[in-house]
Amino acid sequence: MSEPQFKIGDFVWFACYVADDLQRPCPICFGKKAVTLILGNGEAWIIACDYCGKGEISPRGFVTDRGIRPAVRGYTIDRVSVSATEVEYQSDCQILSADRTFATREDAMVKATEVAASEQASRDKIIEYGVRHNAKGKPWSAGYHMREAKAARDRAELHERLAHECRAAKKEPACSSA
Ligand SMILES: [Zn+2]
Numbered sequence: 001m002s003e004p005q006f007k008i009g010d011f012v013w014f015a016c017y018v019a020d021d022l023q024r025p026c027p028i029c030f031g032k033k034a035v036t037l038i039l040g041n042g043e044a045w046i047i048a049c050d051y052c053g054k055g056e057i058s059p060r061g062f063v064t065d066r067g068i069r070p071a072v073r074g075y076t077i078d079r080v081s082v083s084a085t086e087v088e089y090q091s092d093c094q095i096l097s098a099d100r101t102f103a104t105r106e107d108a109m110v111k112a113t114e115v116a117a118s119e120q121a122s123r124d125k126i127i128e129y130g131v132r133h134n135a136k137g138k139p140w141s142a143g144y145h146m147r148e149a150k151a152a153r154d155r156a157e158l159h160e161r162l163a164h165e166c167r168a169a170k171k172e173p174a175c176s177s178a
Contacts, residue, residue, distance in 0.1 A: 002082060002085070002086060002087045002098070003087070004080050004082055004087045004089075004098070005087070005098065005101075005103075006077055006080070006089060006101065006103075007077065007080060008077055008078060008079065008080060009076065009077065009078075010076070010077050011074060011075070011076050011077075012074070012075055012076075012077060012089065012096065012101050012102065012103065013072050013073070013074055013075075013101070013102045013103070013104060013105045013107070013108035014072065014073050014074075014075055014094070014096045014100055014101055014102075014108060015070070015072055015100040015101075015102065015108045015109070015110075015111035015112035015114075015115055016070075016071050016072070016073060016100070016112060016115065017068050017069060017070055017071055017112060017115055017116035017119055018068075018069050018071045019066040019067065019068055019069075020066070020067050020069065021064050021065075021066060021067070022064070022065055022066070022067035023062050023063070023064050024062060024063060024065060025061065025062055025063075026049060026051055026052035026059070026060070026061055026062055026063050027051070027063070027127070027131045028049050028051035028052065028131060028134055029049035029051065029052060029059065029061065031061040031062065032049070032061065033048065033049055033052070033053075033058070033059035033060070033061045034046050034047060034048055034049055034059070035047060035049050047141075047145075049061075050134070050141065051063070051130075051131070051134045065123075065127060066123065067120075068116045068119050068120040068123065069116060070109060070112035070113045070115065070116035070117075071112055071116075072105055072108040072109050072112050074105075075089075075091035075094060075096060076091055077089045077090070077091055077096070078090060078091055078092070079091075086098060089101055099111075100112075100115065
């Protein structure tokens, strides 16, 4: 059984992190708001970046992520719970796991730096996945737009022809009721 290092009434420092909104250049277009897609025949297409344009009217060239900073907070322990495997402290509603609770601010900051770095790394992994996934989606989306453009041209041609036929029909003398 783990031994609690602190008791009710002790003032402790808890290692945590805070997340701030940080703006950084778009990892896909690097601020250019467009990317170049090279087709198999070497033809280069410039298409709007939809990574920084997602949910916006047009690409912004930057993205907003949550940046993680280490932080420490002081608490007065008002409950200590000990289980077979771990010790947990509590201060009001805040649960303080023993491995992140320290007597000094400095020790808590060392741990907070570790905690923040690992949180940042796991968020970066998610962002990196998003970036790769987005890049992989590009040829598909370019192909999709090409198909849509062709379908729209075909539709336009058809309607134009039908309109001509209508006009041509109108030029004919009206049928008599013979
Ligand atoms: Zn972009």
